[in-house]
Amino acid sequence: MLSQFIFSGLALGSIYGLVALGFTVIYKATQVFNFAQGMLMVCGAYFAVTASIHLGLPFPLTIAFILVGAGILGIAIYFLLIKPLGGQALLPMIMITIALSIILRAVIELIYGGAPLTLRLPLPSGVFVLGDVRISQLHVTAAVVSWLCMLLFIVFFRRSRAGLLMRATADGYEAAVLSGIRVDRINAAAWAIGTMLAAIGGVFLCQLQLVSVELENIGLLALPAVVIGGLQSVPGAILGGLLVGLIEQLASGYISPKARDIFIYVPLLLILFIRPWGLFGQKELGRV
Amino acid sequence: MSNGVTAYLVRLRHNALPTTLRVIGVAVLLAILLYLPYVLQFRSIFGVRLSNMQLLNIGLSQVNLTLISIIGAVSLNYLTGCAGLVSVGHAAFFALGSMVAAATGMHLKLPFLATLVAAMLAGAMAGVVAGLPSLRVRGLYFVLSTLAIHFIVVFVFAEYQYAFHDVTGVAVGDAKIGSFEIDSGIKWYFFLLPITVLSCLLMRNTLFHREGRAVLAMRDNELAAAAAGIDVRILKLKVFAFSSAFASLAGALQAYYLSNVAAEMYSLNFAIQFIAIIIVGGMGTIGGGVIGAIVWLLLPSILMGAATEVKSGPGDFASFLLAHRPQIVNLIFGSIVALILIFAPHGIAGFLRPLWQRMIGGLPWRGRT
């Protein structure tokens, strides 16, 4: 039982981690706490529907289509909504992302209709049997791909020039402007990457379930994940995601599915009290 | 003697409309407020029957629910706009208010008005608890602590509902004052209107006195406020308690109005709706909360009514619009919020305030952003 829960928890957690990572990237670059992250994830699932069903693209092209679509969407969101609002207080920035999710939901329903859709991508769907433990191949694929994406991102973030610029921008907006970095481009890129990561998460979730705007609620579990991990921390987001996945499975399995929210949000409250900067984040120096 | 300051106050008064005009203004406003429920109930004005669209597709129960939401929105605006404590957990206090009203009515057999008071007291106490994280964390981290509190309260509500009430929800008692039962739209209107006006006035009045002004100072600069002797931590808890008491009152009133409420009602979207209201209306002003609630609750209905009227037009397009009315209304609505955020950061109230001030000169709904 336990190992079973841990495996499925880690698999789900990897997807959350992926979405949370996208969230962190956006937050680091533009200081926007993105409540629409769940809806961006849903967009990924619907991009897959368009590519695979409406356009009939083969699988690799479908993937490319999703990534390009998500990238363009992210850039468009940055320039249309986030930039014009630039540097406003906390609440307007939160609200604009909520407005974004209302708009995206309406647009999706206008294009695809409200009913859930079924999408079958050629991903492995069998089961590995290891002794007592049965592991869904889809879970394993989701976890492996999520980890690959995370690794790719970390390499990009740490090693590439663009990643360097991104980190520089995140550390200080003014300094970045002064040193000649084109902050807009970097921020737009962050939104593009954040949206792509969410979209990949969405593709996997819609394989586990249906393609539906209601997937947003699951995507919102990325919120506690990033807070537990520490808003600014890339590894924190990933580990936070894994932790939320594990808590979800163990709490549902051993106690009750209702208890899930409590087991996620009570620790979150405790963490806010004890280590407000998250488990893996860095303490921000500031005066009281 | 201070000539400059007196001159300033006199100037305020002189910019105002002449007294007779002001009297007429107040009288007309009052007459409209008194007459409004009858117009909506009988769908006619001075005996002339009005069509639904002439009444903007608005009904009396919408107005009553709007009155309740105004209390909720203004209390959130007090917390978030005036004290600078951003909360996404406001629905939790609605839930708490309805839960306490139901519980004190059912288990303690308290009468209607007493349960409202009990709900306010419970809201104030819970507000202190919900405010505790504000002593440790600020900004976004605080927002998330309110999110956590939202989920925890809704969980408790659901457990209470399943343990003591029907699976379909928590049934609150009848709204009875003595033997007088508030059972019609018009009765509710005349019960809610004074409560709403009074709640708004109570919150507004604080801002013109010592501690309420300190709340605004704390929002603008916590450090300077502390240097002026304001105990910022205690004040935050007080504001939380004050605002939550009104939110709980609104929750209890809503529960009585609907007569049955379920845990599922208090979703995150419900809380987010209040944030949207104060942003649309205008942050940090009482008027902002009022205008925001009116717009947010009534505009969709007006849009929906208008969409129903649009029956002609190029065939396919019109039928597409008709079939997707809700989505189109959502789309328009989300876009309006985004546009207001980008182009009118002070909300509709911020937009109207200069006009209003020029008209009456004074600062009746104190403008602050």
Added chain:
Amino acid sequence: MVEALLSVDRVEMRFGGIVALHGVSFEAKRGAVTSVIGPNGAGKTTLFNCITGMYQATSGRVLFNGRDITGLRPHAIARTGIARTFQNIALFGGLSVLENLKIGAYRHGTSGLLEGSIFAPRAQRDEKAAQRHAQDILDFLMLSDIAGKKPSELPYGVQKQVEFGRALMQGADLILLDEPMAGMSRGEKETLVQLIRRVQSTLGLTFLLVEHDMPVIMDISDHIVVVDFGRKIAEGVPAEIQKNDAVIAAYLGA
């Protein structure tokens, strides 16, 4: 000899591994103007923050009016009778000048939120007292004409004066001014110097200043404390400080 109103006793402040203050001690005499000078980054503002409770000193004591105020929270220290201004003006942007001043009267009132909401007599009394006091201060500062303006509508120098007025409103015994002259024109500086003198003589208040402008410092101070790299390097009346080798070295060296 006049007694010390404020005495700072071996105050040390560390941020992680960095030591910002190495056991600084000095006294501010009642009714006098004491200035703290030193090159940029010498720890002057840190010292102010330690005195007013914005920072918790790592060790050492601060005595005010004979009472140990070390470790008290900022608002509690303010309530013992210490007012301050900030290096970067800290006015309340959402409030008018008049209201900013009324905040200064906070510690003299007792009415709470609930009393304010129902126009309780106590709240009304507090409000009237604050209004009167604020009008007096505005008149004193000759700022009455701008009572209804928001801080953002005022020039920098006037904002500094408003902040000064708010400190006066607090009715404190000791006022800490953190670079009150910074960014001011010659004329504005002179006005402020005269103002401080006037307050000092009419109200008998004690001042502690952090300032860069040497002529002003030499002109206004009764006593000067010089800090550099977190240490006190000299102390004395202006004439002594001007001749002190360590001070000259610190300024020239920096």
Added chain:
Amino acid sequence: MITTGKTRLRAVFIGTLLGLGACVADAMAFESPQDGVYTDRIDWGMTADMSGPASAAQAPWGHGFQTAIKAINEKGGVNGRKINVLTEDTRYDATVERVAYDKFVSQTPTLGTSGMGNSSAQTALVPLIKRNKLPVIGTYTTAKVAIDPPTPYFYGGFCGFKEMAQVGIGFFTDHLKLQSPKVALVHLDVASGKEYSSYVEAAVTARGGTVKSIPIKVVAADATPQVLEILAMKPDYVAIHGVPTTAILVIKAMKQYGIDVPAFAITYLGTPGVYENLGPDAGKNYYFVSCFSPASSDPKAAAEMAAAADKAGFGPLKDDINFVAGWVVGTTVAQAIAKVGAEPTREKLADMLNAGFTANTSGLSSELKYTAADHEGLHGLKPLNYDYSAKAFKSYGDYKDFDKYLK
């Protein structure tokens, strides 16, 4: 603050007078409320979640209802009048449901209303329904308090949870030839899930069996914990309450863990979408019980509905149980209005239904009959599943065959 006390008092006084004057003027002109019946049309209300969280199921219901009325109007309407459906999108929000109901009472008066697919809101409205005397005919879900005892002016329109539990348990216990069945019940941790759970328990206990109730969250992303519990229990069959996503998660996870027992779901989960998503492998063991017949399970009975659906652009929905339910309610409403006669009123309509009324649903549902003692309407159900090779729903007998399980 600036107006002095005296002038303010005067203003209040004048305002009050003006307001009262206006009210008197209005009261004089008060017209008797019409019941939404006009010379050429009858207004009828319909509420459903057309864009909110429950829209995946309720929007098809709404379309089914509208399609039925459209078809009737095209045949000339009812007694010379067209039925004009006023649709209100409730987004599964109890306050919006309340506003919509009040709207149909007097704002844009209708002869009656249908839908109301939110059981909490329905419970809240029961006292109002009694007081306002606006007939509610054909609800998408039926709250227990509304029909037990029967609420005047309230008539259900969907299969009841109790009957679903009884027929499902009865059929599968006999079908698998079990003496004391072991049943695993996966249900949502919300109100209706708890209610269904109690009915299943009663039905299983009556047959000497055991039941284990396993809750799942509406927004679950995975059903591993639930299925592991099923695995540990080794049930004879599984009963499922939930939304399409949770049903899919459970069935898929059951397959993953090699649990090869049949599962039957509540009516709401018998949609082509669920079967399509499950695929033939996992879907062959998935059944549901229903009081409605999807078009493909009985093409002859569904001929008229299928044609109307195709014409209205809802062709793909005709196999959706929710669409059929909406259609059945639509035709029932039209028949009821027709039976009342040339000048229908709310009161006459409710009196007629209360006196006894049987709708002709042409085989698309089990018998739909209202009596003074029974306002629920539909009782009979049958088990169905999907034949992937024939691309059609397949029913296991006729509705009447399973009446023996109803208590």
